[in-house]
Amino acid sequence: MLTLDNLDKVYRTGTFGTSDLHAVRQVSLDVQRGEVVSLIGESGSGKSTIGKMVLHLLDSSGGTMTFDGRDVTKLGFRARREYYRKVQGVFQDPFSSFNPIYKVDRTFETLRRSYFPRVTGSEWRSRLDDALAAVTLEPDDILGKFPHQLSGGQLQRLLIARALLLDIELLVADEIISMLDASTRIDVLNLLGELKGRGLGILFVTHDLSLGNYVSDRVVILYKGRVVERGETSAVFDDPLHPYTRDLLASVPHLDRTWDEVEAEEAERTQRLAGRCLYHEAITAQGRSLGEEADAADGVPDGVGLVEYAPGHFVGCFRKAAEEKCPAAT
Amino acid sequence: MALAVNDLKVWYRTRRGDVKALDGVTFEVADGEIMGIAGESGCGKTTLGKALIRLDTRMKHVGGTVVLDDDELPLADDAAMRRHRYREVSLIPQYAMSAMNPTRKIGRMIRDLLSAHNVRYTEVLPELERRLKLVGLETDVLGRYPIELSGGMKQRVVLVLSTLLNPSLLIGDEVTSALDVSSQKAVARALVEFRDHGFVKSMIVITHDISVLFQVADTILVMYAGHLAEKAPAKTIISDPLHPYTKMLIGALPKVGDRYEEQQLEGIEGRPPSLLEPPAGCRFRDRCPLAHDKCAEAPPFREVSEGHHVACWAVS
Numbered sequence: 001m002l003t004l005d006n007l008d009k010v011y012r013t014g015t016f017g018t019s020d021l022h023a024v025r026q027v028s029l030d031v032q033r034g035e036v037v038s039l040i041g042e043s044g045s046g047k048s049t050i051g052k053m054v055l056h057l058l059d060s061s062g063g064t065m066t067f068d069g070r071d072v073t074k075l076g077f078r079a080r081r082e083y084y085r086k087v088q089g090v091f092q093d094p095f096s097s098f099n100p101i102y103k104v105d106r107t108f109e110t111l112r113r114s115y116f117p118r119v120t121g122s123e124w125r126s127r128l129d130d131a132l133a134a135v136t137l138e139p140d141d142i143l144g145k146f147p148h149q150l151s152g153g154q155l156q157r158l159l160i161a162r163a164l165l166l167d168i169e170l171l172v173a174d175e176i177i178s179m180l181d182a183s184t185r186i187d188v189l190n191l192l193g194e195l196k197g198r199g200l201g202i203l204f205v206t207h208d209l210s211l212g213n214y215v216s217d218r219v220v221i222l223y224k225g226r227v228v229e230r231g232e233t234s235a236v237f238d239d240p241l242h243p244y245t246r247d248l249l250a251s252v253p254h255l256d257r258t259w260d261e262v263e264a265e266e267a268e269r270t271q272r273l274a275g276r277c278l279y280h281e282a283i284t285a286q287g288r289s290l291g292e293e294a295d296a297a298d299g300v301p302d303g304v305g306l307v308e309y310a311p312g313h314f315v316g317c318f319r320k321a322a323e324e325k326c327p328a329a330t
Numbered sequence: 331m332a333l334a335v336n337d338l339k340v341w342y343r344t345r346r347g348d349v350k351a352l353d354g355v356t357f358e359v360a361d362g363e364i365m366g367i368a369g370e371s372g373c374g375k376t377t378l379g380k381a382l383i384r385l386d387t388r389m390k391h392v393g394g395t396v397v398l399d400d401d402e403l404p405l406a407d408d409a410a411m412r413r414h415r416y417r418e419v420s421l422i423p424q425y426a427m428s429a430m431n432p433t434r435k436i437g438r439m440i441r442d443l444l445s446a447h448n449v450r451y452t453e454v455l456p457e458l459e460r461r462l463k464l465v466g467l468e469t470d471v472l473g474r475y476p477i478e479l480s481g482g483m484k485q486r487v488v489l490v491l492s493t494l495l496n497p498s499l500l501i502g503d504e505v506t507s508a509l510d511v512s513s514q515k516a517v518a519r520a521l522v523e524f525r526d527h528g529f530v531k532s533m534i535v536i537t538h539d540i541s542v543l544f545q546v547a548d549t550i551l552v553m554y555a556g557h558l559a560e561k562a563p564a565k566t567i568i569s570d571p572l573h574p575y576t577k578m579l580i581g582a583l584p585k586v587g588d589r590y591e592e593q594q595l596e597g598i599e600g601r602p603p604s605l606l607e608p609p610a611g612c613r614f615r616d617r618c619p620l621a622h623d624k625c626a627e628a629p630p631f632r633e634v635s636e637g638h639h640v641a642c643w644a645v646s
C-alpha cells in the first residue's frame with residue numbers, strides 16, 4: 001500500500017543553513033494493508049522524521065513515496081486533503097494534541113466541519129459512537145469532558161478514534177504508548193492489533209522493542225538514518241544479524257532474563273560474526289543476484305543497500321555509521 | 331537497617347481539600363538494598379521520594395516517622411533537614427535531566443551545588459573525575475553544556491553528582507525513563523555499580539518500568555493510590571506476585587516474544603480512585619476481581635512469608 005523508495009531527508013541547520021544534517025538516508029520500506037510494521041531505533045535515528053514525511057508534515061529531500069502505486073512524494077493542497085482521508089498520524093504526547101481549554105468534543109466537531117459538512121447530526125453521532133466503540137471508549141465517559149479529566153490512555157484512544165472516523169487505510173503511530181502506564185499500554189496495543197485485523201496498515205514508531213514485538217508483523221531497524229536490518233519480526237528477533245540490532249536486543253530489559261544472561265547468549269553470536277559483514281559477503285559471493293534489494297543497489301552507495309540474507313530477512317553493511325569502515329574491510 | 335519508614339502520611343493541601351497522596355506507608359530498606367518502587371502514574375511514588383528529602387510548601391507531614399541509620403529525620407522541619415539532605419539522603423528528581431540550567435556548564439553546575447553544601451570543588455575533583463570515568467564519561471563533560479550531552483549522558487552526570495558525598499540513601503525518580511534501551515541499560519547498570527562500590531549504601535529506584543526494576547532491584551515495592559500493595563524480592567514480584575493488582579500489572583506487560591496473535595494480554599479496567607476523597611477500605615476495590623465485603627476495611631500490609639509483604643484480605 002505505502003512504499004518508500006530511497007527516501008532521504010537533509011535538515012539544513014546552522015545559522016545560515018551552513019551545516020546539513022542527513023537525518024534519513026535512502027530509506028526503503030513498505031506497509032501493506034492489515035499489517036503492523038514497526039520502525040525501531042534509538043533516539044535521533046530518524047524515526048519521527050520518516051513518520052512526518054509520510055504524513056507530509058515535512059518535505060523529503062530525495063527518493064519517492066507511493067500510495068497504492070500513485071506517486072505521493074509531493075502533494076498539492078487539494079491532493080493532500082484527499083491523502084489525509086486515508087493516512088493519519090497519532091503522536092507521543094496525547095495531551096499536546098488537545099487544546100486544554102476546550103472539551104474534547106471539539107476535536108470531532110472540527111473534523112466534521114472540514115471533512116463531512118453534509119453528514120446529518122444523527123448520522124454523525126452514530127459514526128462517532130462506532131468509532132468510540134472501536135477504541136473501547138464509552139461515549140458517556142468521554143464526551144463533554146475536558147482533556148485533563150481523562151487519562152493519557154483515554155486521550156490516546158480518542159485520537160485513534162478521530163483517525164478512524166476518516167475511515168483511514170494507514171495509521172502512523174509515533175511512540176503513542178511510551179507516555180502511558182503499563183496497565184493502559186496494553187489496551188492501546190491490543191487496539192492496534194484489532195485494527196490491523198480489520199485491514200488497517202500501521203507504521204508503528206517505537207524505541208521499546210518488547211512493545212514493538214507484541215503487535216508487529218515486520219520490523220525495520222533504523223540506525224543513524226539508515227535501515228540496517230529489516231524482516232519478519234520473529235526472524236529479526238530470533239536471529240539479529242547487524243551489530244546494531246544485536247546491541248539493541250541485548251539492551252532490552254526482559255522480564256524473565258537478566259542482562260547478563262542475554263549477553264551470554266549474545267556473546268556466541270557476536271563471536272560467530274566477528275570481523276564479518278554479511279552484506280559484503282553476499283555481494284562478493286553472488287554478484288548482485290541475491291535479491292531485489294541487491295539489484296536495486298546498483299548506484300546506491302554500499303552504506304545503505306541491503307541484501308536478502310534469508311527469505312524476507314534483509315541486512316545492510318555491518319558498518320554502524322555510513323561514514324565508518326566496514327568491519328570486514330581490512 | 332538503613333531506612334525504616336513507619337506509617338508515613340504526607341498530603342497535599344489544595345483548595346478543594348487534602349490530596350492523600352501518601353497515606354500511611356510502612357516499609358524498610360536494608361543496608362545495601364536496592365528497592366524499586368513501581369505503580370501507576372499518580373500513585374504517590376514521587377511524593378514518597380520528595381517526602382524523604384524536602385516537603386514543598388503544599389505538602390504537609392500528617393503523621394508517621396522516617397528513621398535513617400538510627401536517626402529520626404525531622405521531615406517537617408525544613409531547616410533541620412538541611413543537615414541530612416544531600417549528605418545522607420540524596421534525590422535525583424523526576425525530570426532532573428530537563429531541569430538542568432542550559433546556560434551553565436556541567437562543571438560549574440556541580441561547583442554551585444557543592445558550595446551550597448559547603449564542600450570545596452577542588453577537594454572532590456579527583457574523585458569526581460574518577461567516578462565520571464567509571465560511568466563511561468570523559469572528564470571533558472565538565473566543560474560542556476547540558477545541551478551537548480545525550481539524555482543517557484546527562485543522567486549519568488546527575489547520578490555522579492548526586493552521590494559525590496557517599497550518601498546513605500539515594501532516591502532515583504524515573505532516572506531511566508525517556509531514554510532509549512541502550513542508554514537505559516547504561517544508566518541502570520551505573521546505579522548497581524555505585525551500590526556495589528559503596529558510593530551509596532542503599533537505593534530507592536522509582537520507575538513505572540517494571541522490567542528495568544527486575545534488572546536492577548533486589549526488592550520491588552508496588553504502590554497503589556497512596557497505599558502499599560506488595561513488597562517482595564524482585565524475582566518473586568515478577569514470577570509469584572500475590573496481590574491482585576500486582577498480578578494484573580505484571581500480566582499486562584508483554585515479554586519479548588509474546589505476540590498479539592498468539593496470546594492477548596489484558597490491561598486493568600477502570601482507574602484508581604481520586605485521592606481527594608479516597609473511599610475507605612482497600613483502594614483497589616473498584617477494579618479488583620476478588621473484592622468482597624471485608625474489603626470495605628483497609629487490609630493491613632503484613633508479612634506473609636519471609637520478606638514478602640502484602641496488603642490484601644484475599645491473600646492468606
Ligand SMILES: Nc1ncnc2c1ncn2[C@@H]1O[C@H](COP(=O)(O)OP(=O)(O)OP(=O)(O)O)[C@@H](O)[C@H]1O
Binds near residue numbers: 011013021048
Ligand atoms: N526540525 C529539525 N531541524 C534540524 N534537525 C532536526 C529536526 N528534527 C529532527 N532533527 C534531527 O534529525 C535527527 C533525527 O530526528 P528524529 O526526531 O527523526 O529522531 P527519532 O528517531 O524520532 O528520535 P526519538 O526517539 O528521540 O523521537 C536527529 O539528529 C534530530 O536532532
Ligand SMILES: Nc1ncnc2c1ncn2[C@@H]1O[C@H](COP(=O)(O)OP(=O)(O)OP(=O)(O)O)[C@@H](O)[C@H]1O
Binds near residue numbers: 351373377388424
Ligand atoms: N502539588 C500537588 N498538589 C496537589 N496534588 C498533587 C501535587 N503533586 C502531586 N499531587 C497528587 O498526588 C498524587 C501522587 O502524585 P505523585 O507525583 O507522587 O505520583 P507518581 O506516582 O510519582 O506519578 P508519576 O508516575 O506520574 O510520576 C497524584 O494524585 C497527584 O495528582
Ligand code: SF4
Binds near residue numbers: 615620641642643
Ligand atoms: S483487599 Fe479486597 S479489594 Fe483489595 S486487593 Fe484484596 S481482595 Fe481485592
Ligand SMILES: [Mg+2]
Binds near residue numbers: 048
Ligand atoms: Mg521521535
Ligand SMILES: [Mg+2]
Binds near residue numbers: 375376503
Ligand atoms: Mg512521579
